[in-house]
Amino acid sequence: MQTILDRQFNDLPDDVAFCRNCVVSNQRPRTLFNEHGVCSACQWSYEKDNVIDWESREQELERLCDQHRSRDGSFDVVVPGSGGKDTAFVAHQLKHKYGMHPLCVTWTPFEWTDIGWQNFRAWNNAGFDIILGQPNGQLHRKLARLAFELKGDAWEPFAYGQKAWAFHMAARFGIKLIMYGENGELEYGGSTKYKHKPKEGPEEWTHEYYKGSSVDDLIRAGRDRGLLSREEEMQETVRWYKAPHPDVIAAQGIEMHWFSYYRKWIPQENWYYAARHCGFRANPKGRSEGTYTKYASLDDKADGFHWYLSYMKFGMGRCSRDVQTDIRRHHLTRDEGIALVRRYDGEFPAEHYDWFLDYLGIDDGFFWQVMDSYRRVSKVWTQADGEWRLTHVVS
Known part of the structure; x- marks a missing residue:
């Protein structure tokens, strides 16, 4: 089997268990369960509804904006995003409710x-x-091709830019404040390290977002395999995939904050808001492949394969993620969520499959070879008589 740079598997429990409140399992990296069998994201959802003083946190946001708001109308906050519902919500709120002057920055989808x-x-x-x-x-x-094989996620080079591009643009334009949307680790079941903190730094990215392997690790692997040349490794473009040097960030006083720390994060309400104020439209096909929703993760033809690889590795795909979110926000019961997971999770993203193969320069046989390699290292699949079977399904 090929080298795997996704180093999350070593930390996953051998005994698979599902949350008693939602449908996430303990195979979701960095997800912890309490003594009642409830996952960290559901615990956080309870705190959002019953413990957090959102009025006080919004006052913190107002003070933060007062500290950074420009007097002459020049850009005073960087808002990264692609124009999806969450980006549009955050940018519009900062501009029209808090009087900020956002410079929006987008790392282009594949x-x-x-x-x-x-x-x-x-x-x-x-x-x-x-x-x-x-x-x-x-x-x-080439980076997407490497990430597909070695990290089980061709989408990862987009994640690199999604994190780093905002810092580079903030440094270039002398803007000290970056405002992302949600703390995804906290909202969706990962690390709770920053539950009561509004910001993090680039030093967290490799472990929390890049599966335990850095951008440099992937580039070295590409060079060792002969896919990347020394000239490509030294290209100026490579620096855009990594944060500016810590000394630059410190000298310019750049800080990245999460809007979700200050305001209760409800994705479905963001959808309605973005549609009303920014012309956002849902998937015209009625729902996205692999799920029942029609308003999330719509931008990129590669998105479906990001979720499909999650299904191969952890037994949870796009529908599972949407159900988890909707249960926590009281839009679905657990029984309704289970029925949706059983119906849609793991649906193959056929619409853009030919494009995906062409983009990576691979064929159908190699695609399924990679799928099989990740099912072999997962704790939720077994193979018998040449057939793969998912051994752990939420019930």
């Missing part, structure tokens, strides 16, 4: 979907300045 491009343009036309980062296409494809 390939826009039609609805993704439409929403991006609508966001722009709703009155926002956007800087679009388009990395070197040849290098980006």
Whole structure:
């Protein structure tokens, strides 16, 4: 089997268990269960509804904005995003409720979907300045190809830019405040390290977001395998995938905050808000492949494969993620969620499959070879008589 740079598997429990409140299992990296069998994200959801003083936290946000708001209308906050519902919500709130002057920055998807491009343009036309980062296409494809095989997620080079591009643009324009949307680790079941803190730094990225292997680890693997040349490794573009040097960040006083620390994060309400104020539109096909929802993760043709690999590795795909979120926000009961997971989770993302193979420069046989390699190291699949069977399904 090929080398695997996804180092999360070693930390996963051997005994698979599902949350008694939602449908997440303990195979979701960094998810912890309490003595009642309830996952960390559901515990946080309870705290959001019953413990957190949101009025006090919004006052913190107002003070933060007062500290950074420009007097002359110049850009005073960087808002990263693609024009999806969450980006549009955060940018519009900062501009129209808190009087900020956002510079929006977008690390380009691998390939826009039609609805993704439409929403991006609508966001722009709703009155926002956007800087679009388009990395070197040849290098980006090679990194995606490497990440697909070695990390089980071709989408990861997009994650690199999604995190780092905002810091580079903040440094370039002398802006001290970056405002992301949600703390995904906290909201969706990962680390609770920053439950009561509004910000984190780039030093967390490798462990929390990059599966335990850094950008440099992936680039070295590409060089060792002969897929990346020394010249490509030294390209100026490579630095856009990594945060600016810590000394630069410290000298310029750049800080990244989460909007979800200050305001209760409810994705479905963000959808309604973005549709009303920024022209956001849901998937015209009625639902996205692999799930029942139609308003999340619409931008990129690669998104479906990001979720499908999650299903291969951990037994939880796109529908499982949506159900977890909706149960925690009281939009679904657990029984309703289980029925949806059983119906849609693991549905193959066929619509953009030919594009995906072409983009990575692989064939159907190699695609399924990689799928099998991750099912072998997972704790939720077994193979018998040449057939794969998911051994742990929420019930």
